[in-house]
Amino acid sequence: MVALTRNLLEEQRRQGVQNVRLNPNVLERLEKIAPEAKTGRQPTGLDALAQRAAQCVKCNLHKTRTHVVFGEGNPNARLMFVGEAPGEEEDVQGRPFVGRAGQLLTRIIEAMGLSRDEVYIANILKCRPPGNRGPLPEEVACCIPYLTEQIEIIQPRIICALGAYAAQTLLGSREGIKKLRGKFYDYRGIKLMPTFHPSACLRNPGTKKYVWEDMKQVRAEYAKTKPKI
Numbered sequence: 001m002v003a004l005t006r007n008l009l010e011e012q013r014r015q016g017v018q019n020v021r022l023n024p025n026v027l028e029r030l031e032k033i034a035p036e037a038k039t040g041r042q043p044t045g046l047d048a049l050a051q052r053a054a055q056c057v058k059c060n061l062h063k064t065r066t067h068v069v070f071g072e073g074n075p076n077a078r079l080m081f082v083g084e085a086p087g088e089e090e091d092v093q094g095r096p097f098v099g100r101a102g103q104l105l106t107r108i109i110e111a112m113g114l115s116r117d118e119v120y121i122a123n124i125l126k127c128r129p130p131g132n133r134g135p136l137p138e139e140v141a142c143c144i145p146y147l148t149e150q151i152e153i154i155q156p157r158i159i160c161a162l163g164a165y166a167a168q169t170l171l172g173s174r175e176g177i178k179k180l181r182g183k184f185y186d187y188r189g190i191k192l193m194p195t196f197h198p199s200a201c202l203r204n205p206g207t208k209k210y211v212w213e214d215m216k217q218v219r220a221e222y223a224k225t226k227p228k229i
């Protein structure tokens with residue numbers, strides 16, 4: 001609406017209508033409320049979705065979050081990692097997988113010959129459950145449409161589900177991660193590989209070798225995909 005008002009006034013000026021002035025103080029206040037007033041462009045795609053999520057109050061987690069952790073990475077990524085929910089550090093920074101488990105994920109991605117900038121990283125929940133408790137079914141029901149839309153926009157060729165919760169939620173399964181990991185599944189036409197969550201590797205270093213086996217399969221599948229642009 002702000003951009004529309006501004007464009008309308010400018011159009012009137014171009015057409016020679018005199019005495020049409022936009023008070024700079026008013027404009028400055030409007031631009032704080034709606035940054036798109038500066039450019040006149042409405043955000044689209046992932047940006048628009050991120051803006052919606054940033055204001056989301058659909059479940060009680062909005063009361064305790066510091067930041068909404070929408071996700072980050074390459075919007076044209078061929079490989080997407082999906083975890084469970086933001087932890088304490090992620091909540092503070094507003095970025096996914098930046099704590100100890102996130103640093104391990106970064107090393108895993110780099111060991112695959114990729115970088116965080118080449119992939120996309122997100123979670124099932126966009127806000128941190130207090131005390132890092134598990135997500136509640138009603139929270140997932142409220143939040144999953146954001147992830148579904150993210151995946152629809154990004155259209156990754158491969159999804160790596162990190163941990164039992166992400167794998168079970170995306171696959172609609174109740175199997176444990178030990179049974180689910182190690183093979184590809186179909187998620188709406190996208191290949192999905194479940195593996196252990198990096199925090200499980202930190203708790204139990206013996207799981208690292210299984211993650212690496214799974215990532216070798218993901219890397220081989222990734223090599224078959226073509227860049228999208």
Ligand code: SF4
Nearest residue numbers: 056059126127142143
């Ligand atoms: S967890 Fe998801 S549904 Fe709940 S408030 Fe945050 S963004 Fe909204």
